[in-house]
Amino acid sequence: MTSTEFTTVDSAAAFVPAPATPYQGDIARYWNNEARPVNLRLGDVDGLYHHHYGIGDVDHAALGDADDSEHEKKLITELHRLESAQAEVLLDHLGSIGPDDTLVDAGCGRGGSMVMAHQRFGCKVEGVTLSAKQADFANQRADELRIQDHVRARVCNMLDMPFETGQAAGSWNNESSMYVDLHDLFSEHSRVLEVGGRYVTITGCWNPRYGQPSKWVSQINAHFECNIHSRREYLRAMADNRLVPQAIVDLTPATLPYWELRATSSLVTGIEEAFINSYKDGSFQYVLIAADRV
Numbered sequence: 333m334t335s336t337e338f339t340t341v342d343s344a345a346a347f348v349p350a351p352a353t354p355y356q357g358d359i360a361r362y363w364n365n366e367a368r369p370v371n372l373r374l375g376d377v378d379g380l381y382h383h384h385y386g387i388g389d390v391d392h393a394a395l396g397d398a399d400d401s402e403h404e405k406k407l408i409t410e411l412h413r414l415e416s417a418q419a420e421v422l423l424d425h426l427g428s429i430g431p432d433d434t435l436v437d438a439g440c441g442r443g444g445s446m447v448m449a450h451q452r453f454g455c456k457v458e459g460v461t462l463s464a465k466q467a468d469f470a471n472q473r474a475d476e477l478r479i480q481d482h483v484r485a486r487v488c489n490m491l492d493m494p495f496e497t498g499q500a501a502g503s504w505n506n507e508s509s510m511y512v513d514l515h516d517l518f519s520e521h522s523r524v525l526e527v528g529g530r531y532v533t534i535t536g537c538w539n540p541r542y543g544q545p546s547k548w549v550s551q552i553n554a555h556f557e558c559n560i561h562s563r564r565e566y567l568r569a570m571a572d573n574r575l576v577p578q579a580i581v582d583l584t585p586a587t588l589p590y591w592e593l594r595a596t597s598s599l600v601t602g603i604e605e606a607f608i609n610s611y612k613d614g615s616f617q618y619v620l621i622a623a624d625r626v
């Protein structure tokens with residue numbers, strides 16, 4: 333076998349299943365083509381590549397003066413620090429996970445959260461994404477870190493995961509639940525989680541108190557080809573699928589500093605205004621929900 337054949341066989345792209353729906357085909361294409369500097373340059377800071385947003389206060393001392401020649405580099409490092417802080421908070425809510433446990437990252441992107449989970453708990457982490465490019469990227473990072481026996485991404489639909497019933501001690505969606513029907517999603521998490529297992533999501537959701545999705549929420553949906561759900565829909569779909577919330581944390585005030593900082597950077601993508609305005613007018617919320625599988 334030539335080295336080229338090895339590359340093909342080892343690549344997640346060699347095993348790409350047909351998309352379950354035309355929409356999922358669109359989403360696979362979207363993430364296969366994604367290469368925004370706001371994601372790649374932040375990931376280059378320490379090799380943890382995220383496709384989620386940040387939380388926490390900005391460290392203005394670390395940023396230095398705006399006319400400092402290193403300012404942009406410091407700003408990128410700071411945005412990345414806030415994105416990793418977000419993943420740490422998600423992992424904090426998984427409860428006690430041991431090295432013999434398996435975790436499932438549903439919609440794992442380039443795998444940054446999976447690496448962090450393995451580094452924290454020593455456990456196995458299985459990720460799924462629709463994008464072969466993302467799965468290859470995540471698996472290459474795992475190889476480079478020599479944790480490929482514990483961290484693995486594959487191309488598959490999170491609504492139909494190749495894991496056994498009750499196999500996972502914990503599972504999560506980090507900004508990936510707005511691509512699927514929530515009843516279907518929580519039914520599948522409920523299946524793969526052991527009884528007593530923990531599910532965690534961090535997500536943007538529209539606020540039922542606002543009434544309907546605001547124009548900013550509609551703009552975010554159009555930008556990412558996703559379908560943001562309401563907070564009420566999350567709670568209802570969990571209740572219908574044996575997932576009992578133990579913590580509901582409104583992270584909206586904690587994520588605003590990230591967005592306000594990002595809006596000043598050279599890496600803006602044009603979606604910053606929609607996030608800032610919808611968080612400020614109360615139509616959109618950044619929320620963590622941790623639930624027990626009962």
Ligand SMILES: C[S@@+](CC[C@H](N)C(=O)[O-])C[C@H]1O[C@@H](n2cnc3c(N)ncnc32)[C@H](O)[C@@H]1O
Nearest residue numbers: 382383384439440441461462489490506508511
């Ligand atoms: C915004 S990214 C989040 C990535 C990752 N959770 C993170 O925090 O970096 C959304 C991810 O959801 C995945 N996704 C969307 N719909 C999916 C589905 N039906 N099955 C599996 N993955 C899906 C995409 O492929 C992408 O990896």
Ligand SMILES: CC(C)=CCC/C(C)=C/COP(=O)(O)OP(=O)(O)O
Nearest residue numbers: 368370371382383384507535536556
């Ligand atoms: C909170 C909500 C509604 C999220 C939608 C899902 C999404 C696209 C998350 C960030 O991905 P990214 O890191 O690739 O986006 P960006 O390029 O804007 O940083």
Ligand SMILES: [Mg+2]
Nearest residue numbers: 370371383384
């Ligand atoms: Mg990003």
